[in-house]
Structures are given as C-alpha cells and as structure tokens.
Amino acid sequence: MEFTKMFLINLGMLIAVAYLANVTFKYVLSRASAGVKYISSMLLVVFCGWICSVFGFSMNGQVVFELTFVPLIIASLVYPRASSLVIIGVATGLALFIFGVNEASVAGFVNLSILGMLAAGLNYWMRKTDYRLIIKASVSILVINLVHELNLAIFGVISFYHYLTKVVPFTLPLGIALSYLTAFILRDFQLEQRRKYQIVQANRRLSKQKEQLQKAKQALEERAQQLMRASQYKSEFMATMSHELRTPLNSVINLAQMIAEQGKEMDEEDLKQYSSIIYASGQDLLQLINDILDLSKVEAGKMEITKDDISVEELLQIMFMQFEMAARNKKLEFKLQFGEGAPQQLYSDSQRVQQILRNLLSNAFKFTHSGSVTLEARSERLEEPGREGEWLVLSVIDTGIGVSKGKQHSIFEAFQQADGSISRKYGGTGLGLSISRDLAHLLGGFIRLESVEGSGSVFSLFLPLEEAAEKDEDRS
Numbered sequence: 001m002e003f004t005k006m007f008l009i010n011l012g013m014l015i016a017v018a019y020l021a022n023v024t025f026k027y028v029l030s031r032a033s034a035g036v037k038y039i040s041s042m043l044l045v046v047f048c049g050w051i052c053s054v055f056g057f058s059m060n061g062q063v064v065f066e067l068t069f070v071p072l073i074i075a076s077l078v079y080p081r082a083s084s085l086v087i088i089g090v091a092t093g094l095a096l097f098i099f100g101v102n103e104a105s106v107a108g109f110v111n112l113s114i115l116g117m118l119a120a121g122l123n124y125w126m127r128k129t130d131y132r133l134i135i136k137a138s139v140s141i142l143v144i145n146l147v148h149e150l151n152l153a154i155f156g157v158i159s160f161y162h163y164l165t166k167v168v169p170f171t172l173p174l175g176i177a178l179s180y181l182t183a184f185i186l187r188d189f190q191l192e193q194r195r196k197y198q199i200v201q202a203n204r205r206l207s208k209q210k211e212q213l214q215k216a217k218q219a220l221e222e223r224a225q226q227l228m229r230a231s232q233y234k235s236e237f238m239a240t241m242s243h244e245l246r247t248p249l250n251s252v253i254n255l256a257q258m259i260a261e262q263g264k265e266m267d268e269e270d271l272k273q274y275s276s277i278i279y280a281s282g283q284d285l286l287q288l289i290n291d292i293l294d295l296s297k298v299e300a301g302k303m304e305i306t307k308d309d310i311s312v313e314e315l316l317q318i319m320f321m322q323f324e325m326a327a328r329n330k331k332l333e334f335k336l337q338f339g340e341g342a343p344q345q346l347y348s349d350s351q352r353v354q355q356i357l358r359n360l361l362s363n364a365f366k367f368t369h370s371g372s373v374t375l376e377a378r379s380e381r382l383e384e385p386g387r388e389g390e391w392l393v394l395s396v397i398d399t400g401i402g403v404s405k406g407k408q409h410s411i412f413e414a415f416q417q418a419d420g421s422i423s424r425k426y427g428g429t430g431l432g433l434s435i436s437r438d439l440a441h442l443l444g445g446f447i448r449l450e451s452v453e454g455s456g457s458v459f460s461l462f463l464p465l466e467e468a469a470e471k472d473e474d475r476s
Contacts, residue, residue, distance in 0.1 A: 089116015248281030339378030371399030
C-alpha cells in the first residue's frame with residue numbers, strides 16, 4: 001500500500017511540474033532563444049527527477065524508492081541529442097546528494113548515470129530506426145525500467161534476493177504504468193510546444209515571403225514605369241522623327257519641283273542656292289538614316305569593330321579640320337590640347353572613335369553660344385574595380401548651356417534629350433549620345449559626363465591602353 005501511495009504522489013508531482021513547465025514556456029520563455037529554451041528544458045527534467053526523489057518512499061530510514069528515472073525516459077523520447085541524456089542522468093544523480101552522502105545516494109547516482117548512458121543509446125537507436133513512436137516508446141520504457149530495477153538490486157543496500165522477491169513485484173509494474181502515463185502527458189506537452197514552434201517558424205517564413213513579394217511587386221512596378229517611359233520616349237521619337245524627315249524631304253521635293261518647272265527661267269545664282277539647300281537637306285537625311293542604322297546595328301549586335309594603330313595627334317587634327325568652320329561660323333574658340341604623358345599611338349577602330357568624337361563635338365558646338373570648345377587628349381590611370389589600368393582620355397570641354405544633375409544619366413538613353421524643348425529649339429533626335437555610349441562599350445571603353453547647368457560640360461571618352469601595350473609586346 002505504501003508503494004502505491006508513493007507512486008501516486010510522484011504522479012501528482014510530475015503532473016504539477018508538467019503544468020508549471022507549460023506555463024513557464026508559454027509566458028516566460030516564449031521570446032527566449034532556442035538555446036535558452038533547450039537548456040531550460042534540461043534543467044526542468046533534472047528538477048522533475050529531484051522532485052521524485054523528495055517524495056520517494058523510505059524503508060528503515062536508509063533505502064529510498066523513487067521514480068527519478070521516469071523523467072529520463074521522457075527525455076529519451078523527445079531530445080534530439082543523445083549527449084543531453086547523459087548530462088541529465090548524471091545531473092539528476094548528483095542532485096540526490098542534497099539529502100546527504102550515504103549508501104542510498106551513491107547507489108542512486110550510479111544507477112542514474114548508467115540509465116543516462118542507456119537512454120542516450122536508446123535515443124540514438126530511435127532516431128536511426130523507422131518504427132512507430134509507440135513501439136520506440138515501449139522499448140525505451142521497458143528497457144529503462146528493467147535496468148533500473150536490476151541496478152538497484154545490484155548496487156542497492158537491500159539484498160539482491162530480497163529486493164527481487166519483495167520489492168520488484170510492486171515497483172516494476174507500477175513504474176511501467178506510471179512511465180506510460182507520464183510519457184503520454186509530457187509527450188502531449190512536447191507536441192504542443194513543437195506545434196507552437198512550427199507556427200512561429202511558418203509565420204516567419206510567411207513574413208519573409210511577404211517582404212520578397214513586396215520587393216518583387218516594387219521591382220515589377222519600376223519595370224512597368226520604365227516600359228511606359230520607353231514607350232513614351234519612342235512615341236516622342238516617332239513624332240520628332242516625322243518632323244526631322246519631313247523638313248529636309250519637303251525642301252528637297254519643293255525645290256526640285258521648282259527647278260523642274262521654272263529651271264529655264266531661273267538665273268544661275270538661284271539655281272546654285274537651291275542646289276545647295278537640296279544638298280544640305282540630303283545630307284541631313286543621310287545623317288539621320290545613318291544614326292538610326294547605327295543604333296539598330298549596335299542593339300542587334302551587328303556592329304563590326306576593326307582595330308588598328310591610330311595616331312592620337314593625327315586624330316585630333318582631323319577633328320579640328322572637320323569642326324574649324326563650325327567654330328568660325330559661331331565665333332567660338334576651338335582649341336586642341338595634347339596633355340603631358342598622353343600616348344602617341346592607340347590601338348582601336350579609327351572610324352568608330354571619330355564617330356564618337358564627331359557626336360560629342362557636334363553637341364558641344366550646338367549647345368555653346370559663346371566662349372570655347374576644347375578637344376583634349378591625356379592619359380589617366382584608374383583603380384576602380386573592373387577598370388584598373390591605363391586609359392587614353394579624349395575630352396570635349398565646352399562653355400555651353402550644361403546639363404542638370406537629374407538629366408545627366410537619361411541623356412545617354414535612346415530617344416531622349418535633356419529637355420523636351422531641346423529638339424524643337426536645336427533640332428536632332430537624341431540618338432547621338434546613345435550611339436556614342438554603345439560604341440564606346442564596343443571599343444572596351446566608356447563615357448563620363450561632368451556638367452553644371454549653365455556652366456558648360458565635359459564629355460570624356462575613356463579608351464583602354466592595355467591592348468596597345470600587349471600588341472607592342474607581341475611585336476617585340
């Protein structure tokens with residue numbers, strides 16, 4: 001009868017501790033880290049074992065029969081690391097010395113240390129096998145209960161025969177029954193905690209997915225805006241293009257018709273003037289068509305690049321001769337500057353380099369009303385990631401209207417100009433800088449812009465010198 005009372009008391013204490021653990025984890029440790037929760041749960045198991053020893057059954061003031069091994073059984077079913085069970089077994093055994101150091105506490109320590117190692121082995125076996133949980137739990141409960149009774153029979157202070165015949169018939173079936181009952185209670189608690197943890201993890205994943213969806217939505221909205229802007233720019237381009245094509249084409253048609261109808265009546269001076277206008281209009285049309293074709297070739301990847309040795313000084317002189325008349329007509333000073341240390345030779349495509357410089361110089365003269373335009377050559381070493389090494393820098397410096405900070409990126413996009421009124425006031429389609437940028441990339445270089453609105457601009461074409469150096473080494 002005393003054994004039955006002792007087991008019922010232990011059962012009540014374990015249920016009470018399980019309830020307190022549930023409350024503690026729910027309200028105190030809900031926001032704690034996983035590591036803190038794990039260590040707290042181990043301490044809780046040790047505390048349960050200690051509670052069982054406090055309310056154990058004493059015989060002759062020496063021997064204590066308790067259920068300290070039951071929490072260890074539960075731990076073997078729920079813990080993911082076998083080493084934790086060895087620690088729990090040894091810690092629970094050490095807790096028995098709180099009542100004093102005697103034969104019973106030493107026997108209890110040895111028993112729980114052995115059971116801790118046994119529980120670790122069973123835990124490892126359960127994680128490696130595919131049996132149902134009820135089978136694993138039954139094996140763990142039966143093995144630990146049997147080894148527990150055997151340990152106490154061997155290491156306890158009661159004789160082996162007396163313990164097996166008088167004590168085990170009561171303690172073993174009640175211990176197994178209580179182990180199953182406690183396992184069910186604590187296992188249910190553990191499953192509830194796991195469900196809560198899974199819900200928390202699922203909420204975190206949903207939050208991350210929500211953030212990712214918001215970012216994706218934002219990216220799609222930005223892309224949609226870019227597509228809308230591109231569509232708008234192309235619409236504006238088509239409107240501008242129709243004007244740019246009609247103006248010279250109408251001049252050609254009208255003047256050609258006048259010459260055809262009244263050519264015999266016109267004097268030689270009028271014929272020359274009309275012929276000059278027809279020629280200039282034809283050149284404008286040809287330049288416009290060439291720009292469109294060049295842009296199409298670059299975008300389609302069909303632009304051919306043919307590299308050869310280029311004299312940098314001769315390149316500057318060619319550009320000077322081509323724009324000297326434009327400088328005189330606008331009464332602007334046109335200067336060439338050959339910087340100290342600038343290379344004499346460049347290995348690149350002369351035709352494409354000249355095309356880029358023509359576009360840059362044409363814009364410089366178009367948007368400069370007073371002052372000067374300068375074409376400068378110099379060398380510069382860059383240490384930027386992906387652009388390390390020596391570069392030839394061909395800069396077009398003007399004192400014109402400049403470009404505002406907010407427009408300095410967009411003017412390099414096709415069909416765009418710094419302002420919608422630019423095309424109406426100065427003419428042009430806004431393709432020159434876009435073509436120049438793409439050609440610079442094909443040549444292995446890039447274009448930089450430095451400008452202050454109202455104070456002029458500096459367009460710098462960077463071309464790599466490494467290829468020329470490698471070519472010289474190959475020749476030598």
